[in-house]
Amino acid sequence: MGLIVGVTLVSAGVILFVMLPVLRGDWASLERSDDEVTEVDARKQAALRGLRDAEYDYRSGKIDQADYQILKSDLARKALEAMQEEAAAGNAANDGAPADQAEPANGGAGDRASENLEAEIARVRKGIAQGRTCSGCGHLNVKKSRFCTGCGGSLDGMATTAGPRESV
Amino acid sequence: MTILGELALWIALPIGIWGAVAGFVGGRKERGDLVLSAEHSVYAVFFLLILASAGIITAFLTDRFDYWYVANYSNRELATFYKVSGLWAGQRGSLVFWALLLSLFSAAAVFTNRAKNREFMAYVVGVLLTISSFFLVVLLFADVNPFERLPFAPADGRGLNPQLQNYWMTIHPPTLYLGFTAFTIPFAFAVSALLTGKLDSRWIVITRRWILLSWFFLANGIVFGMRWAYEMLGWGGYWFWDPVENASLLPWLTATAFLHSIQIQENRGMLKVWNMGLVALTFLLTIFATFLTRSGLIESVHTFAENTRIAFIFLGFMGTIAGACVLLIAWRYPQLKSENQIQSFLSRESAFLFNNLILLGAAFTIMWGVLFPLISEGFTGQQMTVGPPFFERVNLPIGLALLALMGIGPVIAWRRASRRNLVKNFAMPIVVGVLVVGGLYVRGVHHGMALVTFGLSAFVMTIIIVEFVKGTKARASIEGEGHLLAFFHLVSRNRRRWGGYIVHVGVVMIFTAFAGAAFDREVVQTLDPGETISIESPFGHEYTLTYQGLSSPRGENLVRQAVALMTVEKNGRPIGSLTAEKRLYVKWEAPLTIVGIRQTLMEDLYLILENVNDLSGAFENEAQAQRATFEVQVNVLVEWIWYGGFIVTLGSIIGLWPSRGSTTTASRPQTGGKRPALAARS
Numbered sequence: 001m002g003l004i005v006g007v008t009l010v011s012a013g014v015i016l017f018v019m020l021p022v023l024r025g026d027w028a029s030l031e032r033s034d035d036e037v038t039e040v041d042a043r044k045q046a047a048l049r050g051l052r053d054a055e056y057d058y059r060s061g062k063i064d065q066a067d068y069q070i071l072k073s074d075l076a077r078k079a080l081e082a083m084q085e086e087a088a089a090g091n092a093a094n095d096g097a098p099a100d101q102a103e104p105a106n107g108g109a110g111d112r113a114s115e116n117l118e119a120e121i122a123r124v125r126k127g128i129a130q131g132r133t134c135s136g137c138g139h140l141n142v143k144k145s146r147f148c149t150g151c152g153g154s155l156d157g158m159a160t161t162a163g164p165r166e167s168v
Numbered sequence: 169m170t171i172l173g174e175l176a177l178w179i180a181l182p183i184g185i186w187g188a189v190a191g192f193v194g195g196r197k198e199r200g201d202l203v204l205s206a207e208h209s210v211y212a213v214f215f216l217l218i219l220a221s222a223g224i225i226t227a228f229l230t231d232r233f234d235y236w237y238v239a240n241y242s243n244r245e246l247a248t249f250y251k252v253s254g255l256w257a258g259q260r261g262s263l264v265f266w267a268l269l270l271s272l273f274s275a276a277a278v279f280t281n282r283a284k285n286r287e288f289m290a291y292v293v294g295v296l297l298t299i300s301s302f303f304l305v306v307l308l309f310a311d312v313n314p315f316e317r318l319p320f321a322p323a324d325g326r327g328l329n330p331q332l333q334n335y336w337m338t339i340h341p342p343t344l345y346l347g348f349t350a351f352t353i354p355f356a357f358a359v360s361a362l363l364t365g366k367l368d369s370r371w372i373v374i375t376r377r378w379i380l381l382s383w384f385f386l387a388n389g390i391v392f393g394m395r396w397a398y399e400m401l402g403w404g405g406y407w408f409w410d411p412v413e414n415a416s417l418l419p420w421l422t423a424t425a426f427l428h429s430i431q432i433q434e435n436r437g438m439l440k441v442w443n444m445g446l447v448a449l450t451f452l453l454t455i456f457a458t459f460l461t462r463s464g465l466i467e468s469v470h471t472f473a474e475n476t477r478i479a480f481i482f483l484g485f486m487g488t489i490a491g492a493c494v495l496l497i498a499w500r501y502p503q504l505k506s507e508n509q510i511q512s513f514l515s516r517e518s519a520f521l522f523n524n525l526i527l528l529g530a531a532f533t534i535m536w537g538v539l540f541p542l543i544s545e546g547f548t549g550q551q552m553t554v555g556p557p558f559f560e561r562v563n564l565p566i567g568l569a570l571l572a573l574m575g576i577g578p579v580i581a582w583r584r585a586s587r588r589n590l591v592k593n594f595a596m597p598i599v600v601g602v603l604v605v606g607g608l609y610v611r612g613v614h615h616g617m618a619l620v621t622f623g624l625s626a627f628v629m630t631i632i633i634v635e636f637v638k639g640t641k642a643r644a645s646i647e648g649e650g651h652l653l654a655f656f657h658l659v660s661r662n663r664r665r666w667g668g669y670i671v672h673v674g675v676v677m678i679f680t681a682f683a684g685a686a687f688d689r690e691v692v693q694t695l696d697p698g699e700t701i702s703i704e705s706p707f708g709h710e711y712t713l714t715y716q717g718l719s720s721p722r723g724e725n726l727v728r729q730a731v732a733l734m735t736v737e738k739n740g741r742p743i744g745s746l747t748a749e750k751r752l753y754v755k756w757e758a759p760l761t762i763v764g765i766r767q768t769l770m771e772d773l774y775l776i777l778e779n780v781n782d783l784s785g786a787f788e789n790e791a792q793a794q795r796a797t798f799e800v801q802v803n804v805l806v807e808w809i810w811y812g813g814f815i816v817t818l819g820s821i822i823g824l825w826p827s828r829g830s831t832t833t834a835s836r837p838q839t840g841g842k843r844p845a846l847a848a849r850s
């Protein structure tokens with residue numbers, strides 16, 4: 001008897017739990033929420049990650065300066081395109097919504113990750129701009145170095161001559 | 169509880185089928201109520217499978233020998249420890265356990281995605297419940313129901329296979345099964361991406377941790393199995409190219425390829441079709457591994473099968489899944505075209521592609537070796553065995569190529585690497601590798617393949633160390649941080665990359681250990697008490713083992729055990745003792761061999777009691793029944809496998825560790841809304 005009651009209760013409970021959304025008309029969302037990574041976000045982050053890795057690869061001597069420049073401009077173009085698409089999407093959303101309800105397009109978790117990457121890339125660029133990376137051989141020199149320990153060349157005046165210092 | 173468990177299986181099947189249908193229809197018709205019902209079905213199936221598993225464990229703990237499964241895998245004297253693990257000791261319980269773990273991961277995937285990635289979830293749930301339902305159909309209709317009753321209740325059960333009465337039994341199979349089942353989640357997201365047409369890299373970003381989690385469990389499961397074999401089975405080794413060992417290696421190989429190739433898709437928008445194919449292949453191989461272990465199609469130490477009929481059911485299921493995946497990929501092919509092309513042979517993309525081809529090559533040759541006996545039987549009527557020599561001969565060059573790529577990959581930049589930089593970066597690691605080879609040769613190591621392996625290992629290790637040093641220096645310089653802090657931030661800011669390098673260190677250690685096997689020594693000798701056996705280590709010293717005789721204590725669930733005691737001297741200096749055993753278990757005729765191991769970092773002294781001349785007499789402690797045959801081995805560098813496994817685990821955990829702001833973090837559940845007006849949806 002106890003078994004029959006137990007089995008009945010379990011069966012009824014499970015069936016009720018499963019069918020409740022249909023009976024009550026509860027709906028699960030089937031669309032992406034605004035604060036998730038979009039396809040454009042994913043592209044932007046991939047480009048920014050690529051930029052960060054390229055900076056490290058260049059500074060650790062894995063790629064030549066010429067290749068680095070090509071790579072950097074390609075990745076920067078992709079990141080920029082993604083950012084422009086994002087901005088356009090944000091403007092379109094703002095146009096279609098009351099001003100007090102419109103959310104910025106870059107308010108999600110994906111953008112927090114992008115911000116982290118952007119901040120890191122900015123730091124890398126700052127390091128290059130301070131003249132510690134030799135424009136001649138790409139060697140990474142310690143802070144306040146005057147001569148490159150890789151090729152012996154002067155590091156003075158790099159701010160105006162080194163290729164990698166251009167902004168991303 | 170047991171009957172409730174049995175009924176839970178019967179309730180779970182219609183719930184699973186309903187949920188699968190509701191998921192697919194809900195996704196197709198954009199019916200959020202059906203999708204929510206499907207998600208509730210996932211939780212319900214999980215709950216019901218907990219009840220079913222609890223029912224089986226209760227039947228074991230209460231010695232319900234009227235159940236066929238309990239009567240065949242337990243007995244009254246079996247330790248409680250092993251009664252609980254009876255859930256996965258045989259084919260029937262294992263299938264329930266597989267379904268339970270799948271439902272656990274399904275519930276976890278639905279719960280963690282309740283507020284995000286919603287556009288994928290309808291079909292994800294549909295796929296997950298379809299697979300769960302398949303296992304439930306097999307359990308209930310293929311004569312493998314673990315709750316099947318016998319017409320009578322035997323006084324006692326047959327007992328658990330003695331080879332399974334080891335603590336690894338509670339660790340190794342569940343770990344492997346966790347790896348097999350976890351991979352279903354990335355597969356379900358991939359199918360959902362194909363069905364919804366959302367074919368950018370998001371499904372990969374969403375499932376990246378699931379892929380790594382599955383890989384982590386598979387890697388650990390394989391290493392645990394190696395350790396179990398080494399400690400327990402008494403065959404004097406850790407890997408035998410047994411069909412089921414091979415089957416567990418196959419999804420690990422393809423999952424490793426997948427872990428590398430998704431990086432190409434994420435970074436370069438390439439290999440989309442390849443990745444879809446790989447995720448489907450890896451999932452199919454997890455099913456294949458389960459099927460091979462539990463179908464009884466191929467005999468192996470692991471195959472605790474009692475019903476070969478389900479082999480054909482599994483084959484049909486795998487064929488259907490494979491066919492469906494091919495059709496889906498063909499349907500979406502135009503959207504799966506690469507956004508870029510490989511620009512240079514000297515690029516990381518190229519290295520990863522080679523890595524993929526080699527890993528797949530290894531997987532297919534191993535699969536060929538596993539299936540060849542079946543194929544030959546089909547054509548000639550005679551089953552031919554494919555043994556370790558085939559696998560070793562084929563996989564040795566493959567393994568060496570992989571080892572070399574582990575060093576080359578990290579040094580090459582994405583897109584294009586210049587030859588000048590490659591030469592500069594490779595110069596020091598090559599010099600180190602050559603010096604290691606030269607040094608070892610001078611010290612008397614003349615085994616060609618081992619030297620190549622040691623040289624490549626040194627090459628890869630140097631590259632990884634240099635990578636860490638350069639990365640830390642770059643970071644320290646850029647950020648103005650101390651080197652320790654810079655190292656910490658370097659790893660923590662890009663865990664996948666640096667965690668991956670740590671995994672590579674572990675793999676290099678394991679490869680080095682494999683090469684060490686070339687120098688193993690062994691001696692077989694029959695001894696009377698007081699006699700000695702000597703073996704020279706490849707490191708120059710000599711071990712002398714003196715046989716002290718046999719004793720026969722009585723253990724739990726044992727009829728008898730004969731324990732041989734050996735005292736051990738190294739170059740004439742006593743260093744301890746070793747024991748090796750023959751055990752005879754209740755209701756099992758064949759005695760089990762338990763080895764004795766003295767472990768050190770460079771070599772293990774490994775003692776096997778091969779044969780006791782008069783085992784019955786030995787069990788009775790008779791003085792004249794002491795003569796026994798021993799095999800003594802010196803196994804070189806075996807410990808490196810276990811330390812390497814630990815480092816692989818450490819690297820995987822670093823890769824798995826969530827980083828701030830790196831994932832989608834929507835927290836509000838996107839459920840609970842009401843049905844929208846029809847006009848609004850149309």
